Amino acid sequence: MTPGRILTTVAAACTALGASAQAAEKFEKPRSFPSNLIPGISAAGQNYTIASPVTSDGFMRIYRVKTPYGDFEVIGDALMRARQFELAALRELDQVTYSEAFNKALAEAGLSPIRFAGQLLVNPLGTVGNTLSGIGSLFGQIGSSAHNAGKVQGDPIADLTGASRRKRELAVKLGVDPYTDFPPLQDKLTQLSQAAATGGLLVSGALMAIPGVGGLIVSNASTSANLTNMARDSTPAQLLDIGRQKLAAMGVDAKLTEVFLTNRNYTPLDAAIIVTSLEAIPVAGRDVFISRAASVGRRDAAFFMRRQAELLAEYQEKTGVITGFVPLGGFPFTLTRSGVMGFLPLDALSWTENTGRAMRDITDSMKRLGRAGKAELRITGQATPLAKQQLKALGWTVVDSARI
Incomplete structure (x- = not known):
């Protein structure tokens, strides 16, 4: 299950729109990209080459990387970096x-x-x-x-x-x-x-210094030093104990905490980064995020959740607008002073049947909960014109290439 499937699996369990409406809706195939034209990604290095074109699944880019150590599949721009x-x-x-x-x-x-x-x-x-x-x-x-x-x-x-x-x-x-x-x-x-x-x-x-590396590669500069010290000085077991203490202070159920912290799709550092990121967002409903994070069954999906947590923490530090978390279609979105926001590390959003199904379910969930105000979807990559058009019809404002 790719990170994109995180959204589509929750949508599949809900009632689809009527057959006539479904038939009238336009869809598109996921895009492919020349490997040398993807922002922030080098198509080749001294010990690797990325096969071209790079495909996508409507949500994430899927890289095939050739190295002297074997060939590897990497899902998502963030994991590729x-x-x-x-x-x-x-x-x-x-x-x-x-x-x-x-x-x-x-x-x-x-x-x-x-x-x-x-x-x-x-x-x-x-x-x-x-x-x-x-x-x-x-x-x-x-x-x-x-x-x-x-x-x-x-x-x-x-x-x-x-x-x-x-x-x-x-x-x-x-x-x-x-x-x-x-x-x-x-x-x-x-x-x-x-x-x-x-x-x-x-x-x-x-060792020679690696350009751009001055500590752990984490998104939020304000937590970087603390996480670097934790990664260096704490054993995995100690990180587990620290995570338990911090999640308990956030009001997360002890059983849910155990399921999350012992999910082997996360490295001990991934889990520590998620917990530290949520700690930096002192609002109600953080258990909503942990509940979804605990349920992932693949490594790439786990890294997706880590990146989302980092993005939200940094966004909150810069804006202070997040007031809570809410589950929409089984996925964690945030409440803001002006409405609802999703900040997702999606690379290449195309309007496929899976995308449409997921976003309709998320929108329906928002309506059932009576959430009024602005509905904003921020993504780190790009959305196609059709995806923006269809999301606008559902009431969403799309901000792509979103930066903190």
Whole structure:
């Protein structure tokens, strides 16, 4: 299920318009785009090439990326930009692993490159069954790990050897998620952190600065430093505990909180970013957002929810107009001083049957709730003329290429 399907699945459960009205409505095919003409996306880099044309599903662009590590599908401009940073980081890490110092560190640590082939420290389906205690300075980390066993990504043993800490430090320096779901980068981070922790490899000094990276790649500058510190200094289990405390303070039900925080489609950092973003929007109904976020079943949909949370937090910081959250068609929209607003990280909005079905359901939900005032849909990408026309007929004002 792509992020676009987040909208269409909730629409499918509701009554469609009459057959005659449906037949009269105009639809269009999702657009395709030359890979070298997409704003903010480089069609090729030193270790990747994006296949052209780039297709879309009526909501999001769908990238096919060729790399020396294999071919990958990436859904959405935001996730593609994240992959570009990750590929740049991977290029730098490759230089270290080709070095004599790296091989020497592996030997001193009693490790071998073969042992690492295809091995990931973060296994989304793995659990840790051991109970660890009595480790002095690591008491807080072990305490969190013990009562979160099986719920978090990570390895308490790696915490004790220092490899997990080194991995987080390395990832933050490179501006990437320590728990990235991108296998080549996750594998490389694991190799180098193990060699640094147990073999004495000095990694940080060997890395070149990646242009544009001064910390974690997060949207909201006001929360960037705090999230950078959390990503570097907190274990996944500790992030889970922090998330619980903050969501409880927002009034989110404890069971819903657990479902969200243990949804493996989010990395621990994704979940922390969503929670921190919602914390920056002190209004009623934030459980509406968490409820939808908890239900996603794919990685790209989870990243979509993270981006929406970031956008809303930054928008609220700049405008202060959000007064609450409301579910429309099963999807979180915001109440503002002038009406209802949806701020969605959509790339390429076309008026397909799926789009029409979703937006009619959202509009019907708004009417049933008696929400009066302006209905505004802000998207980060572009909407076709037909999509704007049809949305206007439904009562929506469309702001595309929306910037904070």
